[in-house]
Amino acid sequence: MTESTLHPQLIQRSPALEFVKRAPGALYLLALMAVVLTIFTPEFFTAANLTNVALQVAVLTIVALGMTLVILTEGIDLSLGPVLGLCGVAASLMVVAGYPLIAAIAVAIGIGAALGLLNGSLIAVAGMPPFIVTLGTFGIAQSIATVLTGGDSVVRLPDYYRWFNDGVFMAIPVPIWATAAVFGVTWLLLYRTKFGRYVFAIGGNRQALELAGTYVDVYHIAVYMYAGILTAIASFIMTARMNAAHPTIGVGLEFDAIAAVILGGTSFEKGHGGIAGTIVGALAVGVLRNGLNLLDVGTEWQVAIVGVVIITAVGLDSLRGLNA
Amino acid sequence: MSRAAYLLPAGVVRRIDHGLFVVLSRLLALIVLVVVLAVLSPQFLSWDNFLNVMRQASLQFLMAAGLTIVVLTGGIDLAIGAVLGLSACLSASLVSQGYVAWGIIAALAAGAAAGSVNGVLVTFGRIPPFIATYGMLWIAHGLGYVFMKGEVIYGLPEAFRFIGAGFVYGIPVPLIVAVVVLLALHIMLHKTVLGRSIYAIGGNPSAARLSGMPVRARLIFVYMLSGFLSGFAALVVIARINAADSSLGEDLLLPAIATVCLGGTSLFGGVGGIAGTAIGAVILALVVNGMNLLGVQTFWQSGVMGAIILISVLADQIGGSRLIGNRS
Numbered sequence: 001m002t003e004s005t006l007h008p009q010l011i012q013r014s015p016a017l018e019f020v021k022r023a024p025g026a027l028y029l030l031a032l033m034a035v036v037l038t039i040f041t042p043e044f045f046t047a048a049n050l051t052n053v054a055l056q057v058a059v060l061t062i063v064a065l066g067m068t069l070v071i072l073t074e075g076i077d078l079s080l081g082p083v084l085g086l087c088g089v090a091a092s093l094m095v096v097a098g099y100p101l102i103a104a105i106a107v108a109i110g111i112g113a114a115l116g117l118l119n120g121s122l123i124a125v126a127g128m129p130p131f132i133v134t135l136g137t138f139g140i141a142q143s144i145a146t147v148l149t150g151g152d153s154v155v156r157l158p159d160y161y162r163w164f165n166d167g168v169f170m171a172i173p174v175p176i177w178a179t180a181a182v183f184g185v186t187w188l189l190l191y192r193t194k195f196g197r198y199v200f201a202i203g204g205n206r207q208a209l210e211l212a213g214t215y216v217d218v219y220h221i222a223v224y225m226y227a228g229i230l231t232a233i234a235s236f237i238m239t240a241r242m243n244a245a246h247p248t249i250g251v252g253l254e255f256d257a258i259a260a261v262i263l264g265g266t267s268f269e270k271g272h273g274g275i276a277g278t279i280v281g282a283l284a285v286g287v288l289r290n291g292l293n294l295l296d297v298g299t300e301w302q303v304a305i306v307g308v309v310i311i312t313a314v315g316l317d318s319l320r321g322l323n324a
Numbered sequence: 325m326s327r328a329a330y331l332l333p334a335g336v337v338r339r340i341d342h343g344l345f346v347v348l349s350r351l352l353a354l355i356v357l358v359v360v361l362a363v364l365s366p367q368f369l370s371w372d373n374f375l376n377v378m379r380q381a382s383l384q385f386l387m388a389a390g391l392t393i394v395v396l397t398g399g400i401d402l403a404i405g406a407v408l409g410l411s412a413c414l415s416a417s418l419v420s421q422g423y424v425a426w427g428i429i430a431a432l433a434a435g436a437a438a439g440s441v442n443g444v445l446v447t448f449g450r451i452p453p454f455i456a457t458y459g460m461l462w463i464a465h466g467l468g469y470v471f472m473k474g475e476v477i478y479g480l481p482e483a484f485r486f487i488g489a490g491f492v493y494g495i496p497v498p499l500i501v502a503v504v505v506l507l508a509l510h511i512m513l514h515k516t517v518l519g520r521s522i523y524a525i526g527g528n529p530s531a532a533r534l535s536g537m538p539v540r541a542r543l544i545f546v547y548m549l550s551g552f553l554s555g556f557a558a559l560v561v562i563a564r565i566n567a568a569d570s571s572l573g574e575d576l577l578l579p580a581i582a583t584v585c586l587g588g589t590s591l592f593g594g595v596g597g598i599a600g601t602a603i604g605a606v607i608l609a610l611v612v613n614g615m616n617l618l619g620v621q622t623f624w625q626s627g628v629m630g631a632i633i634l635i636s637v638l639a640d641q642i643g644g645s646r647l648i649g650n651r652s
Contacts, residue, residue: 076454078458122634122638126638126641126642127641128591128634128637128638128641129591129592131400131402131454132581132585132591132633132637133634133637135577135578135581135630135633136630136631136633136634136637137630137634138578138630139578139626139627139628139629139630139631139633140626140627140630140631140634142626142627142630143623143624143625143626143627143628143630144627146623146626147621147623147624147627150623151623252462255458255462258455258458262455268452268455298470299469300466300469300470300473301466301470302466303462303463303465303466303469304462304463304465304466304467304470305466306462307459307460307461307462307463307466308459308463310455310458310459310462311445311449311451311455311456311459311460311463314449314451314452314455314456314459315445315449315450315451
């Protein structure tokens with residue numbers, strides 16, 4: 001009785017209970033899978049396998065961090081998979097042709113930024129729906145990458161290229177350093193700069209931002225460019241891991257990235273969420289795929305299972321939103 | 325901004341401007357394509373090639389018809405290509421073993437079932453349409469791979485192949501099928517209560533709900549219809565190419581969306597129609613035909629589809645809605 005008469009903000013809530021209610025679905029999925037996999041497969045909880053998972057998840061995490069910012073603005077970027085393929089192919093072709101590595105890196109990052117600029121301009125300035133715009137650039141990036149290689153893989157990469165995946169610095173592999181660095185930069189951008197506050201505000205109430213006299217379009221475009229640049233960075237690790245670049249290597253990665261973001265608790269509505277959850281989400285997707293491999297589930301089933309997981313995650317997310 | 329805009333309700337002016345712009349620009353695109361291709365390629369203006377283009381356009385139309393209706397409600401169905409592929413695999417496997425009737429039923433039922441799931445997820449699950457159908461895309465792809473295990477089915481019975489490869493009085497059967505589907509959907513959209521409510525839901529979902537329309541039931545029906553038509557298109561496609569494998573549906577999504585965008589149906593819902601999609605299918609078939617005649621690598625095709633999507637939506641946005649300064 002006393003509780004109902006109190007002002008809502010004065011009701012004492014147990015912090016532990018609040019955490020359980022608000023923790024992203026990824027955390028539960030991750031915990032559940034860790035327990036199940038440790039019991040049912042002897043290989044899962046070994047240092048070798050866990051390192052392997054961390055390395056595999058690096059590419060996904062970096063792409064998903066960019067995707068988080070896009071989704072926070074109530075957008076989506078379906079083109080990131082093919083963009084990764086295109087950046088990888090372009091950089092590899094240059095390196096194989098004998099250009100210095102730094103030039104290849106600059107070109108790949110330039111391509112990622114340019115496609116982000118195209119996406120962002122059409123979405124922010126022209127007001128076109130994000131999924132349609134990025135589906136269009138999906139086709140364009142895919143096509144350019146295939147034409148560049150004639151549909152083949154780029155092989156015979158110089159040995160030093162493998163450093164992006166195999167390199168070890170201070171006992172920690174390079175992909176993990178890269179993920180940590182990208183996370184750090186994204187965290188600073190998102191929580192310590194004006195850019196970051198506008199990312200949340202664009203998703204929350206874009207019109208209010210426009211009326212406040214901000215150059216919203218510039219920040220909105222920058223979000224898509226940032227996602228493109230991160231994807232270019234991820235493409236180096238991906239290419240080094242495969243020791244080859246293939247135009248379609250990124251297909252489906254955008255799907256895993258969206259799954260990671262949503263499982264991590266970022267919502268499609270009103271700029272709710274953050275990047276810490278995305279790390280957990282990417283780990284959950286990575287462990288899910290790793291576990292399905294260990295349990296000998298075929299790739300074809302994996303595709304369908306991740307589809308079910310993403311739909312369930314968004315469904316639960318929106319139903320939870322109803323109660324809040 | 326024209327002065328007349330102040331004299332009429334905004335929606336009415338937008339529709340007139342939008343419609344006029346779409347019709348004129350598509351007419352122009354058709355004329356330019358035909359003239360350019362006739363000049364560049366001597367084979368273009370032959371009867372055989374005309375039939376070829378029309379048959380290609382018919383298939384293209386059938387693949388995009390269901391999507392058009394979903395887009396009219398303000399939604400999207402990214403799963404159509406994958407659902408088509410899955411239906412094609414199920415059906416081809418049954419038909420090639422001689423169970424033609426069961427094969428047809430399987431394709432239509434699988435399509436309708438996948439579509440219904442999409443509809444339920446979008447309405448009762450409150451999941452944004454592009455996410456629900458994107459998830460369904462991967463589920464359908466996955467099930468297709470599981471079912472086919474990498475095999476290719478070919479060699480379907482002649483009687484079945486009639487709907488894809490046959491001729492009646494010299495006219496390809498797919499063209500006749502497409503015209504029948506076009507008429508049926510056009511009548512449904514413009515002459516029935518259901519059709520009007522589809523436009524109403526796309527135009528203003530809240531108003532539609534408040535006026536007492538069963539919005540959820542209508543939306544589920546629309547997604548189911550989209551899946552059903554994908555299953556139907558799958559039958560015509562496998563009859564035409566005489567084969568099916570699990571990757572059949574992978575490259576069909578971009579062309580289908582390009583067809584709808586070329587047809588001038590607004591992605592925000594409520595504006596456009598099935599007739600536009602038929603025109604879009606003819607334009608797209610001409611583009612593909614032209615690329616083949618001019619010997620352009622097939623690698624370029626997905627890029628061209630992507631560019632067509634971006635350009636046609638951007639043009640409609642600037643040329644149509646923006647005429648009265650209304651960004652919707």
